[in-house]
Amino acid sequence: MRNERLRATMTSRGMTSQALAEKAGVDAKTVERWISTGRVPYVRAAVAAAGVLEEDPVYLWPTLHRGRSARALSSEVVAVHEQRSQISPAQWKSFFESGNNHIDILVYAAVFLHEQVMGFNDLLISKAKAGCQIRIALGDAHSANVRARGLEERFGHGIETRCELALIHYRPVIGTKNIEVRTHGTTLYNSIYRADDEMFVNAHIFGVNAFSAPLWHYRKAATGTLIASYQESFDTVWGTAKAVGTE
Known part of the structure; x- marks a missing residue:
C-alpha cells in the first residue's frame, strides 16, 4: 500500500x-x-x-x-499533543497564517493568542483583507456555562474576566470586512481552531485548565469525517451566538 x-x-x-x-x-x-x-x-x-x-x-x-x-489512526489525524501548552507561539502563528479562505475560532477566552502570538490582530486583518472569511466565537462572560466552567476549574471569576479581556483584545478588528465576532453561552466541550483544511481541537477535561488539556491536530482528508463533525459543531454554536457590534 x-x-x-x-x-x-x-x-x-x-x-x-x-x-x-x-x-x-x-x-x-x-x-x-x-x-x-x-x-x-x-x-x-x-x-x-x-x-x-x-x-x-x-x-x-x-x-x-x-x-x-x-x-x-483516522486519515485526518496529524498528531495528538498531551497538552495545549506544547504548541509554541510560532506554531500557532504558522497555523493561522496557513488559512487563506476560512479561519474559525470557537473558545471561551483563549487570551493566550493575543498574549503569545505577536501581532495576532494584524495577522487576522491581513488575512481578511486578502479575502479570508474569519469567524470568532467568544464566551459570554455573563452566561451560566462560563461561570460554571470557572468553578469547575477553580478559576472563580477569573474565566469571566478573561472572556471580557478576550473581547477587548478583538475590539480593534471588529468592523473589518470579512471578520465577525460573536459571543455564545453554550457548554464548551472543545475549543475549535480552524485554518482552511486544518484544525486544532483542544479537548476539555473536568477541573483542568485548557492549557493543560490535550490538543488534537487534524487535516482534512477525502476519507475522513472528523473535521466535518467538528465543523458542524462550530456552525451550530455560531448560529446561536450573538453578534458583537462596534460600539
Whole structure:
C-alpha cells in the first residue's frame, strides 16, 4: 500500500527520493520502499526524514507511535499533543497564517493568542483583507456555562474576566470586512481552531485548565469525517451566538 501522504509531501517540497535519503541519512531505495510499499521506518529515521520535510512524523506515518504493523489512526489525524501548552507561539502563528479562505475560532477566552502570538490582530486583518472569511466565537462572560466552567476549574471569576479581556483584545478588528465576532453561552466541550483544511481541537477535561488539556491536530482528508463533525459543531454554536457590534 503506497504512502500517499509521504509522496504528496515530498512533491510539495520538491524533494526527490535521493535528496531525502541524503538529508535523512538513509538509502534512496529505503525511501522508495517507504513510498511504494508503505513500509514504516524506525523512529529515528522517521523523525530525521520528517524534519527534512518540515512535517510531523506521525502525520507521514500514522502507525509510528503504535508499532510498525499497527492499524493506522483516522486519515485526518496529524498528531495528538498531551497538552495545549506544547504548541509554541510560532506554531500557532504558522497555523493561522496557513488559512487563506476560512479561519474559525470557537473558545471561551483563549487570551493566550493575543498574549503569545505577536501581532495576532494584524495577522487576522491581513488575512481578511486578502479575502479570508474569519469567524470568532467568544464566551459570554455573563452566561451560566462560563461561570460554571470557572468553578469547575477553580478559576472563580477569573474565566469571566478573561472572556471580557478576550473581547477587548478583538475590539480593534471588529468592523473589518470579512471578520465577525460573536459571543455564545453554550457548554464548551472543545475549543475549535480552524485554518482552511486544518484544525486544532483542544479537548476539555473536568477541573483542568485548557492549557493543560490535550490538543488534537487534524487535516482534512477525502476519507475522513472528523473535521466535518467538528465543523458542524462550530456552525451550530455560531448560529446561536450573538453578534458583537462596534460600539
